[in-house]
Each structure stands twice: as structure tokens, then as C-alpha cells.
Amino acid sequence: MPEIELTAGPVAYEDTGGPGPVVVLLHGLVHDATAWRAVTARLAPDHRVIAPTLPYGSHRIALRPDVPLSPDSVVDLIAELLDRLDLHDVTLVESDCGRAQTVAVRHPDRLARLVLISCEAFDNYPPGVPGKLIALACRIPGGVSLLARVLGLKALRRLPVGFGALTRRPVPDAVVDGWLRPLRTDPAVRHDFRRYNLAVRKDELLRAAEGLRSFDRPALVVWAADDLMMPPAHGRRLAALLPRGRYVEIADARTLIAEDQPERLAAELRAFVTEPPETAS
DSSP states (O other), X not given: OOEEEETTEEEEEEEOOSXXXXXXXXXXXXXXXXXXXXXXXXXXXXXXXXXXXXXXXXXXXXXXXXXXXXXXXXXXXXXXXXXXXXXXXXXXXXXXXXXXXXXXXXXXXXXEEEEEEEEOBTXXXXXXXXXXXXXXXXXXXXXXXXXXHHHTOGGGTTSTTTGGGTOSSOOOHHHHHHHHHHHHHOHHHHHHXXXXXXXXXXXXXXXXXXXXXXXXXXXXXXXXXTOSSSOHHHHHHHHHHSTTEEEEEXXXXXXXXXXXXXXXXXXXXXXXXXXXXXXXX
């Protein structure tokens, strides 16, 4: 993947190139751009897909230790990435905890559309048992290293306190190994992960939700019908407060719909991106 040097440090990103509509895909904690691999492959023929690897524990190069790292600074990082790559009329897509809600409120100028996919919202932050386990691990000396080792045990990966809560079907071991390797091997990445999670503010997404009431561009909310971490009621609530929001529910999927139902998700994204702006709602 190419890298771009931003204020906070280097950020790797996948860029399929091409002249098609720009779709920027944001992943969640302990994932990287490969979380979108099946969706990217389906969109790439007629879209320019950009998938950055955010500093959520699966990034290969740690950020600058002298620059604050928090959900707020990741919002600024995403906005800087859009600016530095000179991206316009972007469809910004969030899955799990990609920070797109706050980007849409604070930096709407380059966005044409917003897609929220089974994500943290309102007061569900950090979400579910896995989210609270991560928060606890970040507060205990050595907790992040222990968490990474436990999640790395293949026999435990399908437990509901780990990746089993996120998908109905197992994520390939090679992909999970890639997600966990930086946390397991690089103390600087573990330090980034702790810094980010210790800076979480419980009210951030409640404030973002209020701001979304003024986001006047087309918005699509896609939720997993079988989600164990992100209540479908939150998806319907997000769609209702967005002035031009629409709600779609996908069956036989949990939080990471891009893993469980990539074909259906890609079809929903393609249809949404190609709708005329005046009719999309």
C-alpha cells in the first residue's frame, strides 16, 4: 500500500484509482484496510475506492508520539487525508467505529454522501462486551499485550468476547493474523492503541448525532439484522435523524457486514452512489 505523511505521522491506504465516483472506506478497531477487501474488489471496476489503515492497533507504523492520538485527532487525520489527496464529492463510509459521523459534522465540505454501517452510535460507546474488554485492557499495565495474545489464539477467535461477536462466519486466519500482528509485535503500536482508547469521551457520539440533524446530503444507514454489538434500533434512529437518511437491514450478518455479506453490501453501496443527488434519500 502507498503511504502518505500526515501531521500525526504516516498513514497507509489502498487506492484503486480510476475516474469513477470516490468511495472512502473506514474500518474499526483492530482491523486494517483488508477488512474491506471483498467489498473493494466488487466496487473497484467502476469506482475509485480508498481505504486507509487507521491507527486502531493494526497499523504497521506507529504515529508520532509527540502528537495527541484520540478519536478527535483521528477525525482530523481523516479530514487531512481527504484534503491532501484532493478528494471531492466523496461517499464516506463507516463500519464499526470509523469516525465518519464526527467527520460529517465537522468537515462536511468534501462529502457528497454518508454511509453508516453497523457502527457505534449514541451511548453505545465503547460497544458491547468486546468494546468494554478493550477499554479495560487499556487501563491495566500489560493489558493490551495480553489481549493481543489471547485474541491470537485460534481456538478462542470465535468466542463472543472476540471476533466471534463481529461475524457470523469465521474471518480467514491469515486476515486475523495480519490484524493482530502489529499489536503483538510492536510496543509503539500498542502505545498508540492505548492512547486512542484512553482518550475516548462517552459523549462524543451523542454530540455527533445532534450534529447529524444538520447534515443535508444523502445518507444511507446499513445495519446487520443479527448484530450482537450495535443495536438495530440505533441504526433506525440514525436514519430517522438524518434529514435525507434511509435505512437498510441486511439479514444473516453481524457487525462486519463486509465479511458476512460483501456482495449484498457492495450492491447497496453501488446503488446508493449512483442515485441522482436530488432523489437520493
